[in-house]
Amino acid sequence: MPRQWPKRHHAKGSRQLVPARRRAGRTSTRPELPPSTQQGQRSARDDRDMRPSRTAAVLLFAYVVVMLWVTLGPAPGAVSGNQARRGVLDPSIWFDSDTWTIGSQTEFELNVLLFVPFGALLAFALRGAPMIVPAVMSGGFALLIEVAQIPMADRISDPRDLVANSLGAVIGILVARLSDAIASIPARLKARRRAALARGGTRTSPIRTATGGIRLTPDDRASTRAPAGRSIR
Template sequence: MPTPEPRPRWAAWALAAYLLAAGALLLSPIGPGRILGALVAWVQHDLGVEDFRQGWIEVPANVVLFIPLGFLLALLLRRAWVSVLLSVTVSFVAELLQLQLSDRLSSVRDIAANSAGAVIGAAVAWMLMKRSSRLHGDRSAETARSD
C-alpha cells in the first residue's frame, strides 16, 4: 500500500502570502472600482469601444483572483470539494465585510465569479494530485515487482 505523499510545504507558504494579498485587495477601503472605472473610460473614449463595460474586466478578474485559493487549499487539504466549500465561504465573508466599507460594493455576481475561480483551481489541483498518485503508485508497483 503506497504511502501518501507529504503535503507540500511551499503550498502552505503560498497560501499565507495569497491570503494576505487577497485580504488587502478585498477589504481595502478604496475599492478597485476606481481603477476599473478609469480603465473603462480609457477604453471607451480613447480607444472608441463605447460598449465596453466594467463587468468585462471585473468578472474575469474575480475568477482569476480565486483560482490560487482553490488550488492551494485542495493541495493542502487533499479534498477538492472541501477546498471549493472553504473558498466559497471566504468569498461570502469577504462580500459581507465589504458591505461595511463605504467605497465598496458587494454582489452575488462576485461570489459566483469567485466560486468559479475556486472550482477551476481545485480542479487543476485534483488533476495534478491524481496524476501524482498514479505515478507514485506505478513506482511502488515497479519496486515490488523487482524484489
C-alpha cells in the first residue's frame, strides 16, 4: 500500500507556491489568432505612417494663409510683366511672345519656390490619392490666385506666373511621393519576410499555442502515423 502523505492546509489569505512548470505553462490565456489575422494586424501597423497626414493638413492651411498674403497683399515693389485686360483669362495673351520674355528670371524662380512647399504638404495631406489629384488642385489654386489679381492695380495676372506656380507645386508633389516611397521600403521588406516565414512555418513547423503546448500541423500528423498493417503497442 503506498504511503499516504498528510495534506498541508494553508491559512486563508496565504500564498500557495506554484511549481515553475505550471507558472510557465500559464503565460497567456488569450486564444491564438490565425496567421492571416496576425499578418493583417502587422500590415496595418506598418501602413499607419502611410495614411493621410493631419499634421500636413494643418501646416497646409497655415501656409495657404501666408501665400494669400504674399500674392494678394500689397506688393513690396514694382512688378513687371505682360497683362491683358482679362489677365490669364484672355486666350490671346498665352500666344503673345512678350508674355514669356518680359519679366525677371528671379521672380520666375521665386514663384516656383513659393509653391514647392504647398505641393508637398498637399501631397502629404492627400496621401493615398492618385498624384493627379493634388496636381489638379494645385493648378486650380494657382489659377484662382491669378484671377484674383486681375482687378488689382499693383499686381499682374500673368500666364508666366501661373506656369511657374504650377511647376513648383508639381515639384513638391514629386518630392513628397518620393519620400513616402523611400520611407515605406523597410515596412514592405518586413511584410514580405513575415509572409515568407508564415508560408514556410504553416507547412513544416508545429505551432506553439498560447498556453505553451504544441499543436501539430496536418503534415506533422501524417508523418507521425504508423505504417499500414503495423500497430503501436
